[in-house]
Amino acid sequence: MTGLTPNFEYVRSVVKNAAGISLDKGKDYLIENRLAPVASKHGFDSIPDLVQEMMDEGEGGTIERIVIDALTINETSFFRDQAVFDHLEQTVLPQIIKKNAGTKRLKIWSAACSTGQEIYSTAILLKERFPRLKDWHIGLHATDISDRVLEQARSGTYSEFELNRGISPALKEKYFNKVSEFDWQICEEIRQSVSFSRHNLVGAWNGLGMYDVILLRNVLIYFELPEKQLILSHARKHINEGGHLFLGASETTFNIDSNWVSEGTTSASFQVKGKEVRNIGI
Structure with missing residues (x-):
């Protein structure tokens, strides 16, 4: 981990409250893998910095929307099933x-x-x-x-x-x-x-x-x-x-x-x- 763990519960609660999606407590790796490129793309030195900006913006902010977008599962295919x-x-x-x-x-x-x-x-x-x-x-x-x-x-x-x-x-x-x-x-x-x-x-x-x-x-x-x-x-x-x-x-x-x-x-x-x-x- 790269300092993400203390922020996990906050990210988890935001995704739950805003999108209804439940991220199990064992999904730290998912958050880290999904948010690392997002943090880099938007000019943050680390995931904790990204999360801090989300906290500072508050509910409904731009970063919150970006984070929810990154953590949404998007598996599909043509004529699936x-x-x-x-x-x-x-x-x-x-x-x-x-x-x-x-x-x-x-x-x-x-x-x-x-x-x-x-x-x-x-x-x-x-x-x-x-x-x-x-x-x-x-x-x-x-x-x-x-x-x-x-x-x-x-x-x-x-x-x-x-x-x-x-x-x-x-x-x-x-x-x-x-x-x-x-x-x-x-x-x-x-x-x-x-x-x-x-x-x-x-x-x-x-x-x-x-x-x-x-x-x-x-x-x-x-x-x-x-x-x-x-x-x-x-x-x-x-x-x-x-x-x-x-x-x-x-x-x-x-x-x-x-x-x-x-x-x-x-x-x-x-x-x-x-x-x-x-x-x-x-």
Whole structure:
């Protein structure tokens, strides 16, 4: 350690209070590894100096936001967990399309979207498999607490490595353009079909609207029970009748929020009790 340990509890409390993210007491190494380059980039001689500046600025300061951004876990890939996208294609979207045939509207939200691969995968799925939606009003929205990952998501630019994690050669050829020796950018049509904004899951949920599908995958695992309950409670208020909530494969609403019921699939999909629920499998 380089003098970080006395500051650990403060950093931990800030991240917990501001973002709801719990950093275990054994994660000193994570803080040090994530904050060392941040301190250097912003002209601080050490991590303790960075933390002191955060203390001096107080709640909501610039350094606090930078620190939270650095400590946010941002693991994602294109078409991550193919079973989810199969379930969307084969069951969920056909159900919603039938239900919404009168309004011709479909809204999907990717929460904690990281660098955007999930929502772009969804946009590609709609383009590839549902051409009959071309005259529908499709709303694809994605949010994250990290300004850094949102910047990349909006640009839609990915390295060869990032692209090869889930994108087939055929889709790569069809939807991506090479912009440098190692980077590719998703085509403008797909990029323009998605809107991105900053959102804190444990903050206010104002202005988010209603959705037919909410993708909240692999994020609840970073929160403790009260924050999980808060997030699931908010999600219930923003999902349309017959809408679907997707969690990560290891996540559940069981013993957290009894207002949700599992669809009985391997894709961790749920609906609100009292709304159109079917026990289906993949």
